Amino acid sequence: MRTEIQHLAAELLDLLGEDGVSYQDAALDRASIDGARLSPIIVEQLPLGRAELVAWPTSAELIAETVAAAVRHNVPITPRGKGTGNYGQAIPMSGGLVLDTTRARAVVELGEGYVVVEAGVPMAAIEHAANAAGQQVLMYPSTANSSIGGFLSGGSGGTGSIRHGMLHQDFALALDVVHAEPDAKLVHVEGTAAEPYIHNYGTAGIIARAKIALEPLQPWRGFFASFDTFEQALSVIRPFADLEPTPRLVSADPVVLAEALPSDIGIPSGRASLRAILDEASLEVATALVEKAGGRIEDVREGTQAMLKISRISYNHPIEWLQKSFPGKYFHVEVAGDALVDRITEVEQVYLGGMLHIEAQKGRPIGMLAGIYSSAEQVYEGFEKLTELGVGFHNCHQWYVDYQPQRTAELARTTDPRGLLNPGKLKQPVGVQTGRQR
Numbered sequence: 001m002r003t004e005i006q007h008l009a010a011e012l013l014d015l016l017g018e019d020g021v022s023y024q025d026a027a028l029d030r031a032s033i034d035g036a037r038l039s040p041i042i043v044e045q046l047p048l049g050r051a052e053l054v055a056w057p058t059s060a061e062l063i064a065e066t067v068a069a070a071v072r073h074n075v076p077i078t079p080r081g082k083g084t085g086n087y088g089q090a091i092p093m094s095g096g097l098v099l100d101t102t103r104a105r106a107v108v109e110l111g112e113g114y115v116v117v118e119a120g121v122p123m124a125a126i127e128h129a130a131n132a133a134g135q136q137v138l139m140y141p142s143t144a145n146s147s148i149g150g151f152l153s154g155g156s157g158g159t160g161s162i163r164h165g166m167l168h169q170d171f172a173l174a175l176d177v178v179h180a181e182p183d184a185k186l187v188h189v190e191g192t193a194a195e196p197y198i199h200n201y202g203t204a205g206i207i208a209r210a211k212i213a214l215e216p217l218q219p220w221r222g223f224f225a226s227f228d229t230f231e232q233a234l235s236v237i238r239p240f241a242d243l244e245p246t247p248r249l250v251s252a253d254p255v256v257l258a259e260a261l262p263s264d265i266g267i268p269s270g271r272a273s274l275r276a277i278l279d280e281a282s283l284e285v286a287t288a289l290v291e292k293a294g295g296r297i298e299d300v301r302e303g304t305q306a307m308l309k310i311s312r313i314s315y316n317h318p319i320e321w322l323q324k325s326f327p328g329k330y331f332h333v334e335v336a337g338d339a340l341v342d343r344i345t346e347v348e349q350v351y352l353g354g355m356l357h358i359e360a361q362k363g364r365p366i367g368m369l370a371g372i373y374s375s376a377e378q379v380y381e382g383f384e385k386l387t388e389l390g391v392g393f394h395n396c397h398q399w400y401v402d403y404q405p406q407r408t409a410e411l412a413r414t415t416d417p418r419g420l421l422n423p424g425k426l427k428q429p430v431g432v433q434t435g436r437q438r
Contacts, residue, residue, distance in 0.1 A: 005052045008073040008097065012055050015065055020103075022054045031098040035086040038320060040331050040373045041397035042088055048399070049093035049424070051078070058103045060118050060176055060186060060208035067206060068184035070097045071420060077180070078422050079202035081120070081150020084143040086316065088399035089154050089201045093424030099206065101149050108209065114173055116211045119149025124308055126212075131304055135214040138164045138171055142315040144308045149207045152198050156403075159277065159311045162361055163246040168198050168403075176209035179415040196411050199403045203422045204412040220248060221283060222301035222310050223276040224266030225290045230254035233272045234341045234358065236289045240276060241360035243285060248277035248307070250360035251314040257357055257370070260325040261313050266299040275310050276360075318357045319368050329353075331373040333382070336366040336392040343389055350382045350389070369393075400425050 001009070001023065012021045022028070031054045036042045053075075057063045070077045076096030083090055092098050104118040107126070110133055117126055123140040126148060130136050139160025141151050151158075152175070157166045164171065174190040177197050186208055189197065197205050227233045233252040240250045251274070253261070258273035267273045274295070278286055287297055313321070319332045330353070339347055340358055348354035351371025358367040371382070379397065386393045394402075401408050409426055412419075 002052065004073045004075050005096075008070055008075050009053055011069045011073070012053075012066065015069065016055060016057060016062065020056050020058070023052065027054050028052070028098075031080060031083075031100060032092055034083045034088060034090040035320075036088040036091065036399075038086040038316065038323065038332075039397040040328070041376045041379065042399070044376070048088055048091045049095060051092045051098040052095045054098045054100060056100045056103045059106065060104055063099065063101060063104060063119065063206065063208040064178045064184050064186050066097075066099055067178045067180065068182055070099075071180050071184065071418070072182045074418065074420070076420050076423050077202075077206070079149070079153065079206045081147035081153070082122070082143075082145060084141075084146045084150065085154045087396055089422075089425060090150075091399070096420075101206075101208070102147055104149075104208065110214075113214055114211055115214055116209065117148050118209050119207050120147050122147055123151055127308075128304060130214050131217055134217050136217045138213050138215060139167075140311070142311050142313075142317050144311050148210050148212070152207050152210060153202050154199065156199060158315065159249045159307075162241055162248065162250070165362075168195050170213060172198060172210055172212055174211040175207055177205035178208050179205050180418060180420045196404070196407055200401050200408045201422050201425045203401055203416070203426050204408050205415050206421065218245065218248075219280040220277050220302075220307050221280050222266075222299070222306040223274075223278045223283070223286060224264075224298040224300070225274040225276075225295045226268050226271040226298050227274070227290075227293065227295040228271065230272040230356075231344065232293045232295055233274045234344060235293050236274070236295075237341060237358055237360045237365050238338075239289050240286065241362055241365070243278065243282040245279035245281055246362075247279070247282070247360065249311060249314055250274070250276040251310075251318075252358050253318055254355050256355055257318045257322055260321040261318060262321070266301075268298060275313065277307050277310055315359065316357075316368050319370055322370060329372055330370045331379060332368045332370045332396070333379065333386075334366070334394040334396050335369045335386065336361075337364050337390055339390045340365050340367055346389055347386070347391060350385045351378075364392075400427060 076094040078092035101119040104120040108116040141158040353372035
C-alpha cells in the first residue's frame, strides 16, 4: 500500500469507523467495475483501473469530510453510486480512493413540488416516497434502483423524458456539492448554478445532496401491445409521443429483441412488442392507435412496481438482454431522428445483423441500433452512413465527459485544481473517437 493511501486509510478509519473503510481485495474489485461490459469496444481495453481504498460515508457532511481528507493526502477520488453506469465512468483509472455514496440515504425533506435527498437514495425509493405524498418525480432512469447522485452525475434522461426532456432541464432545483479542497465543505448551488455539475461524472464536484422537483401524481397504467411486424409498431411511435396527457415512456422492439427480454405474457413470442406507461385518460386513444395499425393489446397493469418493470426493459436495457442471449455478439449505437421510422430498412442495414430498439420522444424518436460486433473500426465506419441517412448518433463506447466538456474543464480548474476528481474522465483517451452528432 502506498504511503499516501496508508495515511488516508488511518484518517478515514477514525472518521468513518471500521465498517466505513476497506482495502480488502474483494471490496476493491467490486468498487472498480461498472456496466462497461455492455460495450465490446471498452471490454477490449479493460481493466481500466483498480481502487486502492474504498470509503462509505453515511451522510452528505461525511462525504465532504472524506473528500477533504483525500485531498490533504493528494489521493485521487472516484465517486460512485450503484455502479450501474455502462461505459466506465465510475472506474478509478488512477487508482486511489473510490468514494461510494450509497450509504448516504437520508430523505431530508419532502414538500409540495420538491424533495431533498442525500446522494445515495435510490430513485425508486424517491418515487415511492413522492407517491405516498400524492406526487411523482419528473423522471427516473431505466435502472430505477440507481442512486440520485449517480443519476445526476452520469445520467441524461429516462422515464418521463418525453414530457420533461433531459436532466439539465429543471430537474434539479438545487445541489450541495463538494469541491476538491483540503478543507472541503458542502457548497450549495441553485438553479442555473447547479446545472454545470450535472452529467460530468463528478469531475468538477461531487454531488452529496440534491433538491429535485416533484409534480402531482398521475394515474399511470402499464400498457403492453404487440404487432405482426416491427414496421407496424414504428407507425405508432410518433402518435404515441403526442398523446395527451403525455406518456411517461413508450418503447418498441422487433421480434428478436423482444424475445430476448424477460418472459412476460405482455410480450408474446414471435411478435414485435410495444410497452408504454400511459395516463389512464389516454388509454382509449392509445388502444385505437394500436388497433388501427394492425396490433393488439396484450395487457394493461396498475401499480408503481409495474411501471418500474417497464422502465427496466427500456432504453439500453433491451441491448443488455440481447447480449445475455447472445454473449459477445452484439454492440449498439445511440441514434435519433425521423429516419428511424421513415427509413428503417436503410438504418438497420448500416450494420450487419442490424436491429433497432426505439423510444418515443417529442420532436423525433430516439433509440439503440444494435449490430453484430467485429471491431471498433467497423462501428466507427457506420457513423458516416448514419449521417447520410439523417440519423443523429452518439458513440457511447467511451468514458469521458461529452456533455459541455469545455465548460466542465473550465469549472474543474477552479473546483479541482490538483486534478483529483475522477481523473481520466475529462480527457479523450488516445485512439477513441467520439462520433457525437446531435
